[in-house]
Amino acid sequence: MADYLPTAPYRGTRDFLPPEMSVRIQVFETLYEVIERYGYVRYDGPTLEPVEIYEAKSSQEIVQQQLYTLTDRGDRRLAIRPEMTPSVARIIAGNAGKLQFPVRWYSHPNCHRYERPQRGRVREHWQINVDVFGSDSPACEIEIFELIFDMMAALKASPDMWVLRVSDRVLLNAILTTMVEVTPEQIRDVSALIDRWEKYSQDQLAHDAAELGLTDKQFHRLGETLGAGENLLDELPSNVREQSLLMRVLATEARDLVTFDPRIVRGFDYYTSTVFEVFDTSPENRRSLFGGGRYANLVGLFCDAQIPGIGFGMGDVTLMDFLATHDLLPAPRSEVDVAVIPVDATLAEAARQVARELRQAGLRTSTPLEIRRLGKELARANRSGAPVTVIVGSDEWSAGTVTIRNMATGDQQQVAVSAAPSAVTAILALGG
Amino acid sequence: MADYLPTAPYRGTRDFLPPEMSVRIQVFETLYEVIERYGYVRYDGPTLEPVEIYEAKSSQEIVQQQLYTLTDRGDRRLAIRPEMTPSVARIIAGNAGKLQFPVRWYSHPNCHRYERPQRGRVREHWQINVDVFGSDSPACEIEIFELIFDMMAALKASPDMWVLRVSDRVLLNAILTTMVEVTPEQIRDVSALIDRWEKYSQDQLAHDAAELGLTDKQFHRLGETLGAGENLLDELPSNVREQSLLMRVLATEARDLVTFDPRIVRGFDYYTSTVFEVFDTSPENRRSLFGGGRYANLVGLFCDAQIPGIGFGMGDVTLMDFLATHDLLPAPRSEVDVAVIPVDATLAEAARQVARELRQAGLRTSTPLEIRRLGKELARANRSGAPVTVIVGSDEWSAGTVTIRNMATGDQQQVAVSAAPSAVTAILALGG
Known part of the structure; x- marks a missing residue:
């Protein structure tokens, strides 16, 4: 008997047969159209990047556990991109002299991460990336939030199906130091703890908090603070409010688009201010669909210019799960007319x-x-x-x-x- | 002074800034539309594939010199795809039971090869792949040739700017054995020699032919035969003509679309019959733009079904060079209306x-x-x-x-x- 090669795609990656591809194309072309209506223009970058651009600012989890790396025949250490943001920061830095800032850019790369495949997680996914570079005006946040609303509406998702939860790392840091009496040295670890808040049990969180040196009283206070949700905004001391970009956003018409939630932190180390995540509201799929935030210093890895950015990445896997859950997937197109x-x-x-x-x-x-x-x-x-x-x-x-x-x-x-x-x-x- | 990370993309790969991306998108969307007008439906596959699928049938040059390989954390040997045909053969084999053959499929993947960057050659390129699986009728060739004509016309390339040169490996084998008295054992090496015919000097070719065991007389006869071009068709013995699928194609209206040229061989080992290449006719850019052919046995690597295929791959780099040479590149779209x-x-x-x-x-x-x-x-x-x-x-x-x-x-x-x-x-x- 002949020995045949396996026909399954590599674990965690997917073959898109024409009907599935037709659905994927329809969904993403709908999104392209909305994004372009906001004046965002599409760019693209290489699949392979020098590994250093991730070592500098991506999360430890990505770099230590999830990166696909290789060494080329010229002994260059390369990675298959796990996310697009370091690439776009590199491209912006390399072309800063000829760009008219602020720029609105988007892309639709595939990204690879070595993860254990499970619902919503694969090793190769396709991700829409939308970014503004070169402005620290709250008008960026307003536009991005409004864009997200239009994207979801174009996919026929009604506003009760999802929620845009926002926070601000500057605000959170101020809350933690003034209201929970966390020291500046503890902030990074406590933020990581908050990122796990909705996924871990209270016992586990209490244990982790103690390990970080928080007292029982501080842990209790932290829980109260995070649980206050939007009410927290009214309790904030005015000096804390004044430091936050997000507070300026919430003073505009964009207020109606978002729900303030201090538990939103995002895993990426490079976010410095506004952070946000879109969550499915359905009980079967109550997870983050996608998210993003502001990164003041990312372009600074590549050049001495100060070019702040804000953006988000929207992966196809969680998005398609969301659309399937809510029965919003388009039908595959017929093969011919x-x-x-x-x-x-x-x-x-x-x-x-x-x-x-x-x-x-x-x-x-x-x-x-x-x-x-x-x-x-x-x-x-x-x-x-x-x-x-x-x-x-x-x-x-x-x-x-x-x-x-x-x-x-x-x-x-x-x-x-x-x-x-x-x-x-x-x-x-x-x-x- | 701070140490900045380099902003250049990895050697041989490209950043597409929005104006360049706009041109790329316009060109390829034009092609998608033409391809879909012929009833071809788009599919997609993973960037990473088991390395074995290339070791089986891709050219030695690709496997030994050009493949980007890596071993994942589960010790699987993977390659970043250097071409799409082995992937599509794998996908067809894995889904043969539910497909209605013949199928018309196309895709637009990026492919990686470790090459020395130079004009027309990069390490990551984007390639349109068009294939028919499940038919060995000459109607496939006719359709593919007509499709190529419509694709070039849609890009505004007039017929004098390029030529579609075709041959048939079955025909070539018969020509070599009956007219040049090449032995069956020599055919593969002599075919590789013919593939170099237009790139090497006559002295070099004569030297290589001698090494393969061809006599001076045979080498002379080979040169005459290859140089005869379309005239060769009239000289062919009738038993040779009858064996060739291409001869049946040339008996139809598709005759006007192509130029028979016995020097067309194509480097890929998996082609078994019809082979074709599109050449730029301009003196500055007289190289193959793209090409393809018939592969009877590729799906057979993955399953016991006999599913013949025919297709071609059209890379963005040579195509864009061609369009630039002939002043056919579209202008970048404005950022906004x-x-x-x-x-x-x-x-x-x-x-x-x-x-x-x-x-x-x-x-x-x-x-x-x-x-x-x-x-x-x-x-x-x-x-x-x-x-x-x-x-x-x-x-x-x-x-x-x-x-x-x-x-x-x-x-x-x-x-x-x-x-x-x-x-x-x-x-x-x-x-x-």
């Missing part, structure tokens, strides 16, 4: 000629590569989702006509070959 | 409101993130290519109006806020 079927092999060239006419009218048109009986070919056209077929018969062809068949109703009509494109288009318009 | 400019900071929220109306009409619309003087902001809008600006002034806003400015002519008109979308659309239509 119209299938042209010759009744026998002598009419194959005639069928190709008709197909050419239909294609010139912009119609997605197939002709059989193998000649089969008409009934069989009609059944195939039906399975491929073709809404219309054009049958090329011998007598009709001699008379310069073809038969147009509406596959939904079975209605047929005979038309001149030159009238076939408009006849097909008319039937498609009915189905649209 | 319209920029909304508040005359001062108090009108920022009003400007956002106007922008919302324009976006709802599908217009790509920006508002400033930082408030600047009107003149400065108009200059910025101009540089970003905005054909229209909407100026939000204080008195006008109180009266419910805004000023619409045609950036090409400088003409301004005052309209009600609700009429702004149609006024902007009217100006854009003039420019279209």
Whole structure:
């Protein structure tokens, strides 16, 4: 017996067959369109990057456990990008002299992380990245939040299906120091603890807090503070409020778009101020869909310019789970608009000629590569989702006509070959 | 002095800034549309694949010199895909039971090869892959050739700018054995020699031929045969003609699309019959733009089904060089259709409101993130290519109006806020 190579994709990666790819394309083209309506322009970068750009600022988890690394034949240490933000910071730094800041950029790269595959987690995912570089105005936050609303609306997600939870690391730091009496040295570890707040048990959190040197009283106070949610905003001392960019955002019309939540921290080390995450509100899928934040210093790894940024990344896996949960996935597109079927092999060239006419009218048109009986070919056209077929018969062809068949109703009509494109288009318009 | 990380992309890879990305997207969306008009549906696969799928059938050059390989944390030997054909063969094999053959598939992956960067060669390129699986009818060749013609026409390349050169390995093998008296054992090496025919000097070729055991007479005869071009077709013995699929293709209307050339071999080991390459005809760029062929046995690496395939891959680098040489590159798209400019900071929220109306009409619309003087902001809008600006002034806003400015002519008109979308659309239509 022959030894066959395995047909499964590498663990944690996916094959997208045409129906799945059609869904993916429809969802992301919808998003591209909304993002471009806000004046964001698309860029792209390499899959391989020097490993140093992640070692500098990405999370420890990514660098130590999740990075795919390799050494090329010229002994360069490379990584397959696990996220896009370091790449875009590098590109911005390298081209800062010729850009007109602020810039609005987006991209749609695939990113690789070595994770244990499970629901919502794969090793290769596709991620929309949206960023503004070169402004620290709260207008950036307002725009990004509004954009997220429009993206979700364009995917037909109603506002009760999800929530945009926001915080500000500057605000959180001030809260922790003034209200919980955390020392500046403890802030990073306590922030990491807060990031786990909704995932771990209270006992576990209490244990971890004690290890960080928090007293029982501080831990209790921390719980109260984080649990206060939006009420916390009213309790804040005015000097704390004044330090926060987010407070300026919340003073505008964007206030209605977001829910302040001090538990939002985000794992990435590079965020310095505003942070936000979109959560599914459905009980089966109560996890973060995507998120982002402000990073004041990331471009500074590559050059001496101060170019603040704010942005978010939206991965396909959690997004598709969300859309599936809420029954919002679009149907795969039909393979063609119209299938042209010759009744026998002598009419194959005639069928190709008709197909050419239909294609010139912009119609997605197939002709059989193998000649089969008409009934069989009609059944195939039906399975491929073709809404219309054009049958090329011998007598009709001699008379310069073809038969147009509406596959939904079975209605047929005979038309001149030159009238076939408009006849097909008319039937498609009915189905649209 | 601080130590900055380098901003250049990894050698042989590219950053696509928005203007370059806009050109890339326009070119490839044009191609997607043509390909879909032929009923091809898009699929996608992983960037990482088990290294074995290349070791089995890809060229020695790829496997031994060009493959990026790595071992994951679970000790799996992986490669970053250097080409798409082995992946698509794997996917077809894994899903053969649920597919309706023949299938028409296309994809647009990035592929990595460790090459010495030079004109037309990079380490990461983007490649359109178009394949038919499940038919050995010459109708596949006819369709693929016609598709290539339509793709080139859609890119505005006139037929004198390029040529589609075709051959058939079955035909070549028969020619070599009957007309040059090459032994079956020599065929593979002699084919590789022919693949170098146009790149090496005659002396070098003669030397290599001698090493393969060809006599001077055979080498001379080989040169005559390869040089005969299309005339060779008339000289072929009828038993040779009958064995060739390509001869059946050349008996149809597709004859006018191609130039038979026995020097076309293609480096890939997996091609078994028809092979073809598109060449630029311009003297500065006389190289293969892209090519493909038939592979009878590739899916057979993964399963016991016999599923023949035919397809081609079209890389972005050589294609863009071709378009640039012939002055066919599209201009980058403007960043936005319209920029909304508040005359001062108090009108920022009003400007956002106007922008919302324009976006709802599908217009790509920006508002400033930082408030600047009107003149400065108009200059910025101009540089970003905005054909229209909407100026939000204080008195006008109180009266419910805004000023619409045609950036090409400088003409301004005052309209009600609700009429702004149609006024902007009217100006854009003039420019279209």
